[in-house]
Amino acid sequence: MDPTRLALLVGRSMEGDPEAFGELVTGVTPGLRQYCKTFFSSWHDAEDAAQDAWIRAWQSLDSLRERAAFKTWLYRLPRNICLDRIRQRANDQQPVDGEALERTPVPERELPENIAVQRGEIADAWEIINSLPSALRQTFVLVALQEMSYKEAALVTNVSESTVRGRLARARNAISEAVS
8 A cells, every 4th residue: 555545544544534444454454464374374363363453453543653653553463463372372272173163164265275276376485485484484574575664574573673684584595495
């Protein structure tokens, strides 16, 4: 989304305009969902985390200090949500009901295998990206795919800019090795 349009929609949303917020959600959700996917193997989990992030964003929009910082502020929300869910799953002693999961309907067009066929080589690229260690994968998605600056990615991931640069270099090297 164009930064000028983004700033305008953020300002209107901060003033309580639900239509502007709806447009923000529509414009930013694909990237947010993609970022959430770096934490989970399931698109369903990524979608849930992205939705929860938007709910938190709407509820705490008044805590945003600068409109220009919206994207980094927003991306920290799902990062925290995803990390909390990962911790919770690690501590959860309840077995997963595999039969219930199998009965959960998934629209045909959203099945991973159908998306992979529809997108051809993109699926191969995502397989390589998903094989990266979590920290490298998150950094790569934020900088290379979401076009965040090193500074913005550092704020989202809570590391230094030099760490972001190092992680991005290692991610790019790993991807290059995997493709050759």
